[in-house]
Amino acid sequence: MAKILRLLLTPVRCGYERRNGRQGQEARKEVPNRVLLGLARDMVREGHTATIPVKGYSMRPFLEHQRDSVIVEAATELKVGDAVLAEIEPDWYVLHRIIAIEGDDITLMGDGNIGCTESCKRQDVAGVVTHYIRPRRTILATDPKLQRRIQLWRKLMPIRRYLLFVYKAIV
Numbered sequence: 632m633a634k635i636l637r638l639l640l641t642p643v644r645c646g647y648e649r650r651n652g653r654q655g656q657e658a659r660k661e662v663p664n665r666v667l668l669g670l671a672r673d674m675v676r677e678g679h680t681a682t683i684p685v686k687g688y689s690m691r692p693f694l695e696h697q698r699d700s701v702i703v704e705a706a707t708e709l710k711v712g713d714a715v716l717a718e719i720e721p722d723w724y725v726l727h728r729i730i731a732i733e734g735d736d737i738t739l740m741g742d743g744n745i746g747c748t749e750s751c752k753r754q755d756v757a758g759v760v761t762h763y764i765r766p767r768r769t770i771l772a773t774d775p776k777l778q779r780r781i782q783l784w785r786k787l788m789p790i791r792r793y794l795l796f797v798y799k800a801i802v
Contacts, residue, residue, distance in 0.1 A: 668716065668724035671703060672757035675716070680704050681758070683716070683726070689741030690714070690726065692798050693781070699765055701726065703758035709737070712781055714760040714772065719749045726760070728781070742784060745792045 664686060671681035681703045685694045693714075694701065703716050703726075714728045717739060727739040727749065737756065739749045763770040763777070770777055787794060 664724060665722040668757075669722065671716065672718065672724070675703055675705050675758035678705060680761075682764070685726070689743045690728075691743035691795065693742050693777075693784075694726075694763065695802070699763060701760045701764065702762040704761045706756055706759040709753065709756060709759065712778070712785070715739070716757045716760075717749075717751045718755045718757065719751050724757070725749055730785070742781075743795060745795070 668683070671683055674681045683701050683703060685696060685699045685701065688696050701714070706713075706715065709715065709729060709732060711729050711732060714726060715737075716724060716726050717737070718724050719739070725739060725741070727741045727744075729737055730740045730748065731738040735753045737751050737753060739751065740747070759772075761772050763772065784791075
């Protein structure tokens with residue numbers, strides 16, 4: 632009886648492991664960010680799109696470490712609120728949101744950061760995020776519901792520290 636149950640549940644268990652990223656992790660190789668994002672920058676500048684897996688927690692709660700990916704395209708127009716791939720120092724890339732633009736100077740900040748900002752020039756922006764890829768769906772960066780949530784998150788800056796603490800405890 633136990634063998635029959637195990638045989639019946641194996642496809643379910645494998646599906647669960649595949650959906651939650653547990654299957655095949657041993658064979659997975661990690662590429663350093665400076666290499667991967669440098670290649671992505673070059674592809675975007677040549678007119679292609681790049682799908683980048685998210686590493687790190689600086690874009691919480693909108694992007695989660697090793698769960699989500701983003702599609703980056705060449706930036707034709709930059710505006711406050713856009714998530715961009717930018718080179719802030721030689722071979723040092725970040726995927727953060729624009730919080731201010733003053734001429735050619737751009738100030739970036741991660742959604743999961745509580746006060747740290749980065750600066751770069753307009754020409755250092757490799758591309759802008761056009762799609763957020765989650766495990767079961769893809770969200771356009773221009774989605775009105777997502778844009779409202781991003782604006783609300785920016786307004787909650789004074790209490791962001793506490794909200795992130797609760798979010799980390801839940802996730």
